[in-house]
Amino acid sequence: MLEGEARVIATDAAVALIREIRKDYPQILFHQSGGCCDGSSPMCYPADDYIVGDTDVKLGEIDGVPFYIHQSQYEVWKHTQLIIDVVPGRGGMFSLDNGREKRFLTRSKLFNGDICPLPGR
Template identity: 70%
Template sequence: MSSHPPHDKVSATPDAVALLDDIIADHGPVLFHQSGGCCDGSSPMCYPRSDFIVGDNDVLLGTIGDTPVYIGAAQFEVWKHTDLVIDVVPGRGGMFSLDNGREKRFLTRSTVCIPTV
């Protein structure tokens, strides 16, 4: 497990927060789940909080406002020394992600952190 508090592992750009606010206004509370992909440019999936069952192997990276951001444990091991930034780019979201159909999609960017001893 990371030595950093979860809230230090994820943040969002103002554009991502604005899109997230629009989605919450339409769908109520949501969560993000990041799975698959091992580098910049992966898309986090945005789901209604009531429709997604967080698994025993999911790791809470932190929150964006009141929205939790989870990542699969295997993916967390790959990215545990990175800070993730949720951003927005033009395009279509994942088929089951709530950003789909909005002509914008969430995108995860990463910054490598040097662990302190």
């Protein structure tokens, strides 16, 4: 990791979707899912509907929105930069991108610059 390199960034499409969601929900946060239902999708929640746990790690912010990941996942991905993007489709069942016909997707890049697949893929 280069000094000062962000652990999480977003594409222009992701920033546009974040801004669209914030029109309906001004205070939101992200949590990188590791559950069985939504796989590795970044989940977007109203900030007051999600309790950040003691084992969650704040990776940074994207467009002013905090982004968290569970400590166990952080240990697997700590050598990567997460890149939040948008693709066509339905978002996670409880994520605020659901019903917008586009969803957030996590891509990753090794801090040495190589693109790498997500764990388990």
